Amino acid sequence: MHSAYTYPRYEFRTPPELAQGPQAHYPVVVVGAGPVGLATAIDLAQQGVSVVLLDEDETVSLGSRGLCYAKRTIEVLDRLGVGDAVVDKGVTWNLGRTFFRDEEVYRFNLLPDADHRRPGMINLQQYYLEQFLVERAQSLAPTLDLRWKTKVVGVHAHDTRVLLEVETPEGAHSLEAQWLVACDGARSSLRRTLGLDVQGRVFQDRFLIADVVMKADFPPERWFWFDPPFHPNQSVLLHREADNVWRIDFQLGWDADPEIEKQPERVIPRIRAMLGPEREFELEWVSVYTFQCRRMQKFRHARVLFAGDAAHQVSPFGARGANSGIQDADNLAWKLRLVLDGVADEALLDTYSDERVFAAEENLRNSTRSTDFITPKSATSRRYRNAVLTLAREHAFARVLANSGRLSVPTFLRESALNTPDEDEFEGRMFPGAPADDAPVEIDGQDGWLLSLLGNRFQVLLFAGDAIDLQDVGLPEAQALQATLDPRWRALGLEAIYVTQGATAVAQPARVAVDHRGVAARRFDAKPGTVVLLRPDQHVCARWRRFDSARLDAALRRACAVR
Numbered sequence: 209m210h211s212a213y214t215y216p217r218y219e220f221r222t223p224p225e226l227a228q229g230p231q232a233h234y235p236v237v238v239v240g241a242g243p244v245g246l247a248t249a250i251d252l253a254q255q256g257v258s259v260v261l262l263d264e265d266e267t268v269s270l271g272s273r274g275l276c277y278a279k280r281t282i283e284v285l286d287r288l289g290v291g292d293a294v295v296d297k298g299v300t301w302n303l304g305r306t307f308f309r310d311e312e313v314y315r316f317n318l319l320p321d322a323d324h325r326r327p328g329m330i331n332l333q334q335y336y337l338e339q340f341l342v343e344r345a346q347s348l349a350p351t352l353d354l355r356w357k358t359k360v361v362g363v364h365a366h367d368t369r370v371l372l373e374v375e376t377p378e379g380a381h382s383l384e385a386q387w388l389v390a391c392d393g394a395r396s397s398l399r400r401t402l403g404l405d406v407q408g409r410v411f412q413d414r415f416l417i418a419d420v421v422m423k424a425d426f427p428p429e430r431w432f433w434f435d436p437p438f439h440p441n442q443s444v445l446l447h448r449e450a451d452n453v454w455r456i457d458f459q460l461g462w463d464a465d466p467e468i469e470k471q472p473e474r475v476i477p478r479i480r481a482m483l484g485p486e487r488e489f490e491l492e493w494v495s496v497y498t499f500q501c502r503r504m505q506k507f508r509h510a511r512v513l514f515a516g517d518a519a520h521q522v523s524p525f526g527a528r529g530a531n532s533g534i535q536d537a538d539n540l541a542w543k544l545r546l547v548l549d550g551v552a553d554e555a556l557l558d559t560y561s562d563e564r565v566f567a568a569e570e571n572l573r574n575s576t577r578s579t580d581f582i583t584p585k586s587a588t589s590r591r592y593r594n595a596v597l598t599l600a601r602e603h604a605f606a607r608v609l610a611n612s613g614r615l616s617v618p619t620f621l622r623e624s625a626l627n628t629p630d631e632d633e634f635e636g637r638m639f640p641g642a643p644a645d646d647a648p649v650e651i652d653g654q655d656g657w658l659l660s661l662l663g664n665r666f667q668v669l670l671f672a673g674d675a676i677d678l679q680d681v682g683l684p685e686a687q688a689l690q691a692t693l694d695p696r697w698r699a700l701g702l703e704a705i706y707v708t709q710g711a712t713a714v715a716q717p718a719r720v721a722v723d724h725r726g727v728a729a730r731r732f733d734a735k736p737g738t739v740v741l742l743r744p745d746q747h748v749c750a751r752w753r754r755f756d757s758a759r760l761d762a763a764l765r766r767a768c769a770v771r
Contacts, residue, residue: 212421212451212492213335215267218342220357225381234260235548237372237385239360239398242269243334244516244533245391246341250288251541253345253352255664257548260383261345261352262374264359268342271493272333272419275447275455276527279319280618280643282326283746284538287663289347290340291326297340298332299448304430306612308597310437314607318615323727324646325657329615331428331449333419334530363388363401363512370511387544388512391533396518404509408502408572411523413583414466416458416496418475422489423452432612434582434597438481443582443612453492456482457524459583466496499523501576503568507536507561515540520568522575531616532571536564542664542744546768551699556769559626567619574614581611618643621747628741628750628763636733644746647728649707649721658707658721658728663746666764667703670755671729673736674710681736682754686718692757697764707734743767 225232238249241263249261277285277294285291305315318328345354361380362373370388374381390398399406431446433439445457458478460469468474475494483489503520507513516533540560546552584590599606620642621627627640638645646659661667668689675681684692686704693702705719706712707728714720723729732740732751741750741763750763 212453213333215270215335216339216342218266218356220266220377221355222378223355223358223376223381223383225383226376226378233369233384233386234258235385236260236387236389236544237262237370237383238389238391239263239372240391240393240516240518241265241338241342241354241356242391242393242516243274243337243341243530244537245389246338246345247284247288247534247537248389248391248515248541249352249354250341250345250348251537252545253348254288255541255545256351257545259352260385261354262358262360263354263356266356268335268338270335271417271495272335272449272453272455274334274337274530275331275449276531276615277330277332277337278527278531278616278618279324279326279328281531281534281616282330283646283659284534286326286659288341289344290337293340294332294337295326295330297336297450298330299428299450300327300330301428301430301448302328303427304432304612304615306597306600306610307431307433307436308594308600309435311601313597313600314610323648323725325659326646329430329527331447331455333449333453336450337530360392360398363398365402365510365512367510386511386548389540389544390512390514390518391516392518394517394521396514398512399504399514399518402509402512404504406502406504406521408500408521409576410500410502411498411579411583412462414460414462414464414469414496414498415524416460416469416475416478417494418456418458418479418491419449419493420454420456420479420489421452421492422454422483422487424454424487426454434593434612436482439478444482460496464496469496470494497524501572501579503565503572507564508557513540513544513557513560515564519564520572522571523579527613527616528571528575532567535567535618538745539564546700549699551696552768553770555771559624559769563619563621563624566621566623570619571616578611578613582613624749626743626749626767626769628759628766630751632751632753634733634751636731638732638740638748638751640748640750642748644742644748645731647723647731648725649723649728651721656721659746661705661719661721662742664744665701665703666697666744666767667705667742668760669732669734669740669742670704670706671732671734671736671738671740672706672708672712672714673729674708675712675736676710677713678706683737683739684755685715687715689755689757692760693764694761696770697761700764702764741767
C-alpha cells in the first residue's frame with residue numbers, strides 16, 4: 209500500500225529515575241500520547257504545571273483514524289499552539305450532502321453564519337494532528353517531559369498520591385504523582401488495573417475504512433449515501449483528507465469476516481464499483497471496525513482522572529470521539545492547575561466529571577440515534593428510514609429527521625454547578641455554561657478575533673459601547689477592578705478585557721477589543737455596561753447588566769467550587 213506520510217520515530221531517553229536512582233515525585237502524570245493525552249499535557253505545561261507524559265509506543269498513530277475536527281476543537285487547538293498548523297495542512301469544509309440511492313435528498317451547512325475565524329470542520333489524518341502536538345509538547349520541555357517506549361504495568365492509588373510501575377527498554381522503575389490522568393484509549397489498561405468498567409451498548413455491525421490516494425475534482429464536502437446502487441442495502445461515506453487522500457467508509461453488516469474484507473482483492477472491487485473503472489487510485493490504509501457507545505459512570509476516581517476514549521466511546525458517525533476527548537482536556541487542565549495551586553478545592557475536579565459525563569451522555573445519545581438510523585435492525589425501522597429519506601427531497605420537516613450522523617458540536621453546560629444563574633434579562637445563546645462565540649475585533653490597531661484574547665485564565669469582558677468615559681456606563685478601570693477583589697482572585701490573574709465600539713478611554717495596560725461592527729455585542733446580547741465572566745476554557749460562567757464587585761466575587765467563588 210502507498211502512503212505519502214513518513215512516520216516519525218521518537219527517541220527513548222533514559223529517565224532520571226534510572227539515571228539517578230531515587231523515585232521521583234511529580235504533580236501530574238498523563239498516560240497515553242494520543243491527541244487527548246497530548247492536549248492535556250500541553251495545556252497543563254502552558255499553565256506552568258510540571259507534567260510527565262508516558263506512551264508505550266515510539267511514533268504517532270497508524271492510519272488516518274480520527275479525521276474530522278470541529279470548529280470548537282480547532283479553537284482549543286489554537287490555544288495549544290497548533291491550530292494554524294492543523295488548518296493549513298487540513299481540508300476545510302462546511303457543506304454536507306446526503307443521498308438516497310442515486311439522488312441527493314438534502315444538504316446542510318455547518319457554519320451558516322459569517323464572522324467566525326475558524327470553519328465548521330477540518331479534515332486531517334490523526335497522525336498529522338499527533339505530530340503537530342508532539343512538536344508542541346517537545347517545545348515545552350522541561351516543564352513537559354514526554355517519555356516514549358514507557359509502558360505502565362502497575363498502578364497503586366492512595367489518598368494523597370498515585371504510584372506507577374513502568375517498564376522501559378532500559379529497565380523497570382516507579383514514579384509517583386499527585387494526580388494521574390488516564391488517556392490510554394478505549395482498551396484502557398489503567399481502567400482495567402483499577403477494576404473500573406464502562407457501560408453501554410455494543411453495535412452489531414461492521415464497517416470498512418479504506419483510505420485511498422487519488423486525484424479527484426470532487427469538492428471538499430461530506431458525502432453520505434444510503435442504499436447506493438454501487439453498494440446496495442448498505443451505507444457509504446466519502447471524505448477528502450490532506451495529501452490527496454480520500455476516506456471511504458463502507459457498511460458491511462455483522463456477518464462480514466473482518467480479515468477477509470481487509471484484503472485488497474475484496475477492497476479494490478468495492479472502490480471501483482463506486483468510483484468507476486477509469487479512476488486510478490492506490491490504497492493507503494484499510495481497517496475493519498465495530499464500535500460501541502459506552503462510558504464510565506464517573507470520570508474521577510480519587511486521584512485518577514479519565515479522559516477521551518478511556519472514559520467514553522461513541523460511534524464514528526458525527527466525529528464525536530477525538531472532538532469530545534480534546535474538550536475533556538480543555539475542561540480538566542485549568543481545574544487541575546487551580547487545585548494544585550491551592551486556589552480551588554479538590555471538589556472542582558468533581559465538576560470535571562459532572563460536566564464531561566453530561567457531555568458524554570449528549571454525545572452517546574446523538575451517536576446512538578445516528579447509528580440506529582444508518583443501520584436499521586428491523587424491517588419496520590428500515591421502512592421508516594426510507595420513508596424519511598424519500599420525503600426529505602421535498603419537505604423540510606423530514607430533513608430534520610434524516611440522520612447520517614449529527615456532527616460534533618460543543619456542549620453547552622447550562623446545568624453546571626459552576627454557573628451563576630442570570631439575575632438580569634438577556635437574549636441569545638451566550639448564557640452561563642455556553643462556550644464563547646467568536647467575533648471579528650480590532651486589537652492594537654490590527655484586525656483580529658475575540659477568541660484570540662480569551663482562555664487559560666478567568667477573564668471579564670466589560671462592554672463599554674462607544675462611551676467616552678467608563679464611568680458613564682458604570683464600569684471600573686482594570687486597576688480599580690482588581691483592587692475590589694479578594695486577594696485569592698487576584699492570584700488567579702483575573703484579566704479585564706474592554707470591548708468598545710468607539711474611542712472609549714481605557715487606562716493602560718488593560719486589553720481592549722474594538723468591536724467596530726458590533727458583532728461581539730450582538731452575539732453576547734451586550735449593552736453598554738454589560739459584564740461577562742469567562743472561565744479559562746472560554747465558557748461563560750456569569751453575566752450581568754452592570755458591574756458589581758460583590759457579585760463578581762461570588763461568581764468566582766462559585767466557579768472555583770470554593771465553599
